[in-house]
Amino acid sequence: MMMPTLPPPRLGRPTSRHRLLVAAIMIAILLLAGRLIWVQGLNAEGLAAQAQKERTTTRTIPALRGDVLDRDGTVLATSVERYDVFVNQRQVAEYLEGDSSATEKGVPAAAKLLAPILGWTVEDTQAKLTGDRQFMFLSKGVDPTVRDAILDLRIPGIGADRVADRIYPSGQVAGNVIGFVNGAGEPQAGIELSANEELQGRDGKTTYERGANGQIIPTGIQDTTEAVDGQDVVLTLDRDLQWKAQEQIAATVQQYGADGGSIVALNAKTGEVLALADYPTFDPNDVGATDAEHRGNPSIQSIFDPGSTGKLLTVASAIDQGTVTPASQYTAPYTMDFRGHRIKDSHPHDTKQLTTAGVLHDSSNTGTVQIAETLTPQVRYDYLRAFGLGQKTGIELPAESAGMLPKPEDWNGRTRYTTAFGQGYSVTALQVVSAISTFANDGVRVEPTIVRGVRQDDGSIRPSKASEQTRVVSSQTAATMVQLMDNDVPDDGTQNANIPQYAVAGKTGTAQTADGQYTSSFIGFAPADDPEIVVGVFVYGLDTFISGNTAASPTWARFMEFALQNQRIAPTGKPGVELENAW
Amino acid sequence: MARTALAHRATAPAAPRRSTEGRSSGSATAPRPRLTVVTRPNPSSSSVPFTLLCTAIIAVTLFAVLMLNISMSDTSFRLAELQKESHRLTVQEQTLAEESERLSTPQELQKRATELGMVPAGTPAYIDLGQGTIIGEPLPAGGQAAPAELAPVPAAQIYDDDTYWGMGNEGR
Numbered sequence: 001m002m003m004p005t006l007p008p009p010r011l012g013r014p015t016s017r018h019r020l021l022v023a024a025i026m027i028a029i030l031l032l033a034g035r036l037i038w039v040q041g042l043n044a045e046g047l048a049a050q051a052q053k054e055r056t057t058t059r060t061i062p063a064l065r066g067d068v069l070d071r072d073g074t075v076l077a078t079s080v081e082r083y084d085v086f087v088n089q090r091q092v093a094e095y096l097e098g099d100s101s102a103t104e105k106g107v108p109a110a111a112k113l114l115a116p117i118l119g120w121t122v123e124d125t126q127a128k129l130t131g132d133r134q135f136m137f138l139s140k141g142v143d144p145t146v147r148d149a150i151l152d153l154r155i156p157g158i159g160a161d162r163v164a165d166r167i168y169p170s171g172q173v174a175g176n177v178i179g180f181v182n183g184a185g186e187p188q189a190g191i192e193l194s195a196n197e198e199l200q201g202r203d204g205k206t207t208y209e210r211g212a213n214g215q216i217i218p219t220g221i222q223d224t225t226e227a228v229d230g231q232d233v234v235l236t237l238d239r240d241l242q243w244k245a246q247e248q249i250a251a252t253v254q255q256y257g258a259d260g261g262s263i264v265a266l267n268a269k270t271g272e273v274l275a276l277a278d279y280p281t282f283d284p285n286d287v288g289a290t291d292a293e294h295r296g297n298p299s300i301q302s303i304f305d306p307g308s309t310g311k312l313l314t315v316a317s318a319i320d321q322g323t324v325t326p327a328s329q330y331t332a333p334y335t336m337d338f339r340g341h342r343i344k345d346s347h348p349h350d351t352k353q354l355t356t357a358g359v360l361h362d363s364s365n366t367g368t369v370q371i372a373e374t375l376t377p378q379v380r381y382d383y384l385r386a387f388g389l390g391q392k393t394g395i396e397l398p399a400e401s402a403g404m405l406p407k408p409e410d411w412n413g414r415t416r417y418t419t420a421f422g423q424g425y426s427v428t429a430l431q432v433v434s435a436i437s438t439f440a441n442d443g444v445r446v447e448p449t450i451v452r453g454v455r456q457d458d459g460s461i462r463p464s465k466a467s468e469q470t471r472v473v474s475s476q477t478a479a480t481m482v483q484l485m486d487n488d489v490p491d492d493g494t495q496n497a498n499i500p501q502y503a504v505a506g507k508t509g510t511a512q513t514a515d516g517q518y519t520s521s522f523i524g525f526a527p528a529d530d531p532e533i534v535v536g537v538f539v540y541g542l543d544t545f546i547s548g549n550t551a552a553s554p555t556w557a558r559f560m561e562f563a564l565q566n567q568r569i570a571p572t573g574k575p576g577v578e579l580e581n582a583w
Numbered sequence: 584m585a586r587t588a589l590a591h592r593a594t595a596p597a598a599p600r601r602s603t604e605g606r607s608s609g610s611a612t613a614p615r616p617r618l619t620v621v622t623r624p625n626p627s628s629s630s631v632p633f634t635l636l637c638t639a640i641i642a643v644t645l646f647a648v649l650m651l652n653i654s655m656s657d658t659s660f661r662l663a664e665l666q667k668e669s670h671r672l673t674v675q676e677q678t679l680a681e682e683s684e685r686l687s688t689p690q691e692l693q694k695r696a697t698e699l700g701m702v703p704a705g706t707p708a709y710i711d712l713g714q715g716t717i718i719g720e721p722l723p724a725g726g727q728a729a730p731a732e733l734a735p736v737p738a739a740q741i742y743d744d745d746t747y748w749g750m751g752n753e754g755r
Contacts, residue, residue, distance in 0.1 A: 018630065075684055080677055143681075144674040169684035171739025217659065243689035246736050286740035500706045501719040561706065570709045573718045 055209045056221060062164055063201030066230030068178050068191055070239040071272075071452055075169055077178050077192070077284070082165035083147035085138045089131040091157025110155045117149045118142075141165050168284040173243045176297050177235065177276055177397065177450065180284035188287075189295060191233060191451070193398050198454050201230035232455040236272035241265060244562045245277035252539060252555040253279050259517070259541025262299035262429040263555075265563060266534045268437035268525065271446030271467040273395065274533065274563070276300070276430070300393070300400045303426035304519045304540065307511025308363045308548070310422020312436060314372045315360060316481050317383035320473040323374035326484060328356045329583045332367035341414045343369050346510065346545075357487050358581030363508065365421045372420030377408035380419070386472040387435035388445055389427055396451045396464070403427045423511060429521075433536035436507075436523045439485065440531035443478035445470045486528040487579040496553035499561050503528040503576035506556070508548030518542040522552035526560055527572045535560050690738045 068077035095110045096102040102109065111126035118125060118139055128138060138158070142150075147160045166181050179190020187193040187200075204227030209220025245263040253261040265275040278298045282290035318324040333351040335344045345365050352362065359367030372380060384390070390405025404426040411419060418424040427435075430448060438445040447468040453461040473481070485505035489495045497506050506524020513519060521538045525531035537552040537559065685691065708719035 014629070014631075021634075074687075078684075080681060081674060143678065145678060167681070167739075167741050169681070169739055169741070170688045171690065171741075172736050173689060211659070219655070240689055243736060250736065283737070283740045289740065501709070565704070565707065570711075571718050573711060573714070573716065 052209065052221070055211070055217065056207060057210055058205055058207045061204040061206055061224075061227040063203050063227040064164070064229040065166065065181075065185070065201060066199040067232045068195075068199070069232055069234045069455065070174070070237050070242075071235060071274075072238065073234070073455075074239045076174050076235070076237075076239065077166060077168050079164050080167050081144060082141040082163050083144065083160040084140045084163050085142055085147065085150055085158065085160045087129060087133075087136055087138045088157035089129060089133045089136065092129045092155060094156045110153070110158075113153050114150065114155070114158075117146060166284075170239060170243070171283045171285060172281055173239060173246060174235075174237055175284045176278045176281045176295075176299075177237060177242075178284055179398075180287050180295075190284075190297070190397060191235065194396050195233045195451060198233055199230040202228040204228070234452040234455050234461050236267075236274065236450050236452050237276070238274050238566065241275040241563055241566055242277060244566075245275040245559055246279065246281065248555050248559045249277050249537070250279045252537070252551065256539060256542060256546055256551050258539045258551070260298055260302075261540060262536075262538045263559060264299055264429050264433040264536045264538075265559075266430075266433050266437050266448060267532060268440035268534050269446065269532060271434075271437075271448045272452070273430070273448055273450045274567075276450065296399065297397060298540070299429040299538075300395060300397055301428065302540065303401050303403050303428055304513065304538075305425065305511040306422040306427050306432045307509035307519065307521070308422055309432060309436065309507050309509035309521055309523050309536075310425075311360060311363065311368045311420070312439070312481065312485065312507050313384060313387055313389075313422075314368055314380065314420045315356060315484065316439070316473050316477060317380055318371050318374050319356075319480055320383070320477040321375055321379065324356050324371055326355065326357045326480060326579055327583075328371075330354050330356070330359060330364075330367045330370050332359065332362070332364040332370075334366070336366040336369070338369060338373070338417050341417055343417050346547075353583050355580055355583055357484055357579035358583075360484050360507065361488050361581045369417045369420045372417070377411050377416055377419075381405070381408040381411075383472070384419075384425070386445075386470060387438060388431055388447075388470075389425060389435060393428075393430055393434055393448045394468070395430060395448050401428050403431050422509060429536055429538045432521075433523055433534055436536070437525075437534040438472045439478045439481040439505075440525045440534050441478075442475050443471055443473040445472050482528055482531070483577045483579065485524065486577040487581070489524065489576070490578065491576045496549050497522055497524060497557050497560075499526055499557050499564070501571040501573075502526040502561075502564065503572070503574060504557075504560075505531065505576075506553075508553060510545065510548045513541075518545055520546055520548040520551040522548045522556040524556060524560070526564065527569070527574070528576060529572050529574050532569065533560075533563055533567060535563065685739065685741070688739065690736055694738075 065079045067075055067079070070076055092110050093106040095107070096105040099105070104112070107126055107129045111122050111129055114120075114129070115122045115125040120128075128136075141163070142160075150158065151160060164185065166185065168175060168178060168180075177190055179188060179192040179194075181187050181192050187196045192199065204225045206222075206224040208222045208224075209217040211217055245265065249261040249263045252258075261279050263275060263277040264273070266273055276297065276299050278296075280290070280294040282295050287295060315324070319326070330353075331351060332345075332354045334348050335342055337343075343365055346363070352358070352364070354362060354364060354367050356371065358364075359371065384405055390403055392400045392402045406415065406425060411424070415424040434445060434448050447470075449464070449467050451464045453463040455461055482505050485507055486503055488508075489497050489504040489506050491498065491503065495504075497504055497508075504524055504526045505528035506522055509519075509521040509523070511519050517540075519538065519540050520542060521536060523534070523536040525534045535556060537556040539546075539551045542551065702724050705722050705724045706719065708717055708721035710717055
């Protein structure tokens with residue numbers, strides 16, 4: 001039996017509409033999925049990798065080299081941002097090519113604009129821009145404002161690379177101590193070399209995906225190893241003192257036509273070097289302008305016979321051993337024979353009757369040898385070693401000389417006697433100042449240091465190391481020596497080392513070198529009754545005999561007066577000591 | 584008649600059963616009634632709200648992702664911009680610091696002081712507060728000639744002296 005067919009209902013059929021819609025969505029999704037598979041599945045890996053490679057950059061994050069600071073935190077060496085401007089000469093000709101209104105185009109137009117920025121003439125600039133070279137440095141180490149001015153011109157083929165440069169704002173001031181780095185940033189001398197470990201830091205690197213404008217794509221790969229910047233090294237130097245010392249020694253060396261000179265200022269209690277000046281010296285910003293021989297530190301590298309300042313060490317040894325007193329009496333002629341060796345004083349004079357104080361005051365060689373002869377050479381040698389001679393002071397600078405102190409068994413002939421008055425052994429300026437500073441520190445010699453430490457993030461300073469302390473002579477001997485040195489420089493102004501209001505203790509020295517030249521010096525401290533700073537002034541390579549009192553003492557007094565004010569050391573108001581010099 | 588009646592009997596009880604069947608599958612045997620109940624979609628089987636919901640979820644998600652991406656890109660651009668700004672300020676700070684360092688070197692200070700007519704201080708006098716005494720004799724600094732400097736320490740050779748550090752607008 002056939003069933004009758006009913007006409008479909010007139011009202012809508014949501015089910016089929018719904019299916020239609022679903023089907024349409026499915027088709028759309030299928031299309032999208034197909035496209036997705038096409039893009040992502042087929043050959044996608046290679047394309048994606050290539051794209052990623054193109055937008056991924058690895059950049060070195062250069063570690064900033066630490067600063068070198070003086071004891072008060074004044075910057076002596078710092079790293080700054082500079083740019084090396086380069087040119088592709090082939091492209092410069094395209095400058096303003098498409099600009100119909102430009103009257104001048106290409107290289108001439110570019111040169112005219114660049115010249116004033118670079119400080120060159122237009123002709124020079126044009127010559128540098130003309131040629132076939134695809135890469136040539138136009139100017140190295142320009143500062144950021146200059147680089148911006150150059151790049152703003154939008155000259156084709158001209159670009160700039162960022163580089164780190166090292167500058168020394170004070171120039172020659174402390175240049176000898178700080179040293180310098182070469183063009184590649186490698187340390188060559190001074191603190192830059194000896195404290196490189198602390199200063200250099202460690203480069204980091206960053207890898208990231210970047211967009212067209214250089215912005216970092218947030219969802220992309222990012223991998224960063226942070227750079228560790230170098231640490232700031234704080235010196236014991238005081239920049240103002242260092243400057244004054246350099247100025248004074250330069251003037252003195254020029255005045256006397258000497259070959260060179262040094263000033264060493266030392267805190268006797270801490271061993272801190274406050275100034276280490278040498279002349280001639282160099283500007284670390286422009287090392288090439290100075291001969292290589294003047295790029296060092298003569299004050300710790302050149303050795304010389306100390307001369308009469310060495311008499312202090314002889315007398316101190318004898319007093320410490322109890323073989324002489326300041327009042328011991330000596331007959332001191334102009335010349336005197338010791339076992340067949342004739343010893344002379346620097347100038348002819350009548351035979352004098354001198355006390356130990358007088359021997360030092362008159363700087364008598366014959367008297368000093370008599371004092372030395374109260375001790376065996378071995379004992380005197382042991383004292384000289386204890387004063388730090390013949391060995392490096394341990395200061396934190398490269399290429400220090402140990403000086404030269406022969407062993408007593410080698411003190412044959414004259415050496416046995418000349419060593420009494422500072423001839424026959426050699427010292428550096430720092431060594432002998434350090435030795436004399438023993439008397440200003442109660443008989444204890446403190447190893448000199450020039451690095452206070454490394455500055456921490458919180459601004460405090462982590463000390464580098466504790467200075468070694470050596471007791472050389474007894475406290476009593478040291479006090480006696482201070483009196484003897486005070487007696488050397490009377491307050492009446494007859495000595496050039498005199499400083500008004502202050503009791504000065506010191507000793508001149510003049511020694512002849514093997515090639516017939518003279519080294520004049522003065523080492524001393526003030527105020528004598530409460531000394532802290534010990535200063536030595538040395539003038540090398542004098543062609544004629546110019547005594548320490550003439551060449552070195554006036555400079556010493558000028559510098560010391562400045563140093564006392566600079567370090568805020570007031571006079572104690574006590575007059576200097578006067579001892580009996582004759583009997 | 585009896586057959587008819589029988590037939591009637593036979594069909595009569597069946598009629599309501601069929602009619603009940605016809606409610607669900609459409610009456611096949613019964614003559615078409617004048618009024619029929621319109622079929623309607625089972626509300627529980629309708630997926631329109633569900634689809635709408637899904638679409639809404641997808642739309643909201645896409646919108647959220649879009650906003651997130653925009654915000655991230657925006658942040659990234661801001662970051663790049665701020666880094667540029669930071670770099671510019673670093674450069675500016677460095678330039679000023681360099682200038683300050685150059686001007687505060689002893690050489691420069693001495694030069695400026697001399698230009699202002701200042702002279703080095705002479706030997707000062709001191710007042711001892713404990714003792715109430717004066718040490719030394721105060722003298723005006725001008726009373727002493729400034730020591731002649733034979734070789735003042737030269738200024739730092741950071742820049743070449745002959746270089747003109749103009750800004751590039753000259754020479755046009």
